[in-house]
Amino acid sequence: MHGVPSPTQLLKDGDASACVSRQYTGTAGKVTNCQVGVSLHLATDRASAAVNWRLFLPQSWDPASGKADPPRVARRERCGIPADLGHVEKWQLALDMVDEARSWGVHIPLVVADAGYGDAAAFRLGLNERGLHYVVGISATLSAQPGSARPSTPPYSGIGRPPVARYSDPAKSAKALVVEAGRNAARPVSWREGSRPGRGRTGFKRMYSRFVALRIRPAGRGVRDATDGVELAECWVLAEWPAREAGPVQFWLSDLPVDTPLTTLVRLAKLRWRIEHDYREMKQALGLAHFEGRTFSGWHHHVTLVSLAHAFCTLRRLARAPKEMAAVRASTRSSASCS
Structure with a gap:
């Protein structure tokens, strides 16, 4: 559970x-x-x-x-x-x-x-400290470095405090990184039955959309990063990019392992619909x-x-x-x- x-x-x-x-x-x-x-x-x-x-x-x-x-x-x-x-x-x-x-x-x-929770770096860090994995929604503006980015330490002149490792390029928004990957990076995924009638085994259509999954390194306030001499942690950004949309419409962040299948990321990200159903019934x-x-x-x-x-x-x-x-x-x- x-x-x-x-x-x-x-x-x-x-x-x-x-x-x-x-x-x-x-x-x-x-x-x-x-x-x-x-x-x-x-x-x-x-x-x-x-x-x-x-x-x-x-x-x-x-x-x-x-x-x-x-x-x-x-x-x-x-x-x-x-x-x-x-x-x-x-x-x-x-x-x-x-x-x-x-x-x-x-x-x-x-x-x-x-x-509302995923944008709080302290919340994600709290889960990490408890040894818990997460799949959390995030705003499109959450800043991050590409997964391939690595910090480097500028040469030390011998005067003043030694420099710490920094990323050479400024962080970008999660949306910008997904858009750079392009529409062709989106893959079709079906994750559960919907409520509309269909020709499937149960008589209902399955939920379907297109998704992009990239490895990134979240930055921003509250994140322990290379400005503190520590490399940003790598994780997944998942973005839903429907075929009829000009750009991605929804974003999630996850620290699940690098070999996690796209279908698993999508299924877990979409699991929260059940809670909305709980609230509606209650x-x-x-x-x-x-x-x-x-x-x-x-x-x-x-x-x-x-x-x-x-x-x-x-x-x-x-x-x-x-x-x-x-x-x-x-x-x-x-x-x-x-x-």
């Missing part, structure tokens, strides 16, 4: 609930009043389930922060927020939950996450976003019960015979076409 940390936003009208603040939410597509929960899911190719949660505490709720908001700080006691709880970045909450899950005896060989069918309590402990109690209900539903689905599942999906498709 792979670990997949992810944030989800819960819209709020008022400002009395624990940790509510004006934050960006993909649910509304803008900055609005909401709570942000960070969850850790365990996922396989067949199923996934949320096993741990943290309620994100914004800086406005942290009395030790320079951005503390006095009215919100004053509500901490009424909301039951522990006195020693301060603002912690989402990527650090994710690492804490991974550590806790591993302390339960859960084996997590690899972590999959979106660019919000629309199981009441994740319908909690009206105000307290910190009440929120965690609510998301725990919702997660248990979701896990139960998942186990019931997995227990069904393959033929029964195919019949259910065919029935669902037929009903949708008649509605």
